[in-house]
Amino acid sequence: DVKVTQSSRYLVKRTGEKVFLECVQDMDHENMFWYRQDPGLGLRLIYFSYDVKMKEKGDIPEGYSVSREKKERFSLILESASTNQTSMYLCASSFHRGYTFGSGTRLTVV
């Protein structure tokens, strides 16, 4: 089975901090995605990548950036964390059909 690993399950950061969320997949998938999930809003796509060093904006990229230096690793960066970025962050990997998600990182910005 594909495994998608997110480095942290829970994080608490202060407003203004730079935050790195790491995601690693072990099945050589080209496609990787970062979502955030909020009650009543569902999953919203932040950024995605279809290849190394390639990135595309999703629906809500503002305040975020990403890095894909290696195929297996896709990092989400919050340049200056704000309280409205408190959310569940989910990384996903895919090949043709269907996603495999990581277990999520619940980020709280205080």
Add this chain to the structure above:
Amino acid sequence: RKEVEQDPGPFNVPEGATVAFNCTYSNSASQSFFWYRQDCRKEPKLLMSVYSSGNEDGRFTAQLNRASQYISLLIRDSKLSDSATYLCVVTLNSGGYQKVTFGIGTKLQVIP
């Protein structure tokens, strides 16, 4: 109109009941359809793909109605363990990429 719409529920049903969820999508060019299950505080996991001819997996049946632009999920003989949020997912090829849109999910609570 939202690209993918689901009734958020919750649907509270007794054990053994049959329950059905619908999900409507706005773009008639949408190509692939899926149902995901998400347990509380866990990540979504693929439950089943949805094919034009309909497909069944044990107690679960998924159907696609392209004319009316909706997909459905039917759960027969509900179990307590079916309690979860069910997300519908619709994909569309757009600008050379596959755009994937998730519904907000329908919460199911199966009651003893």
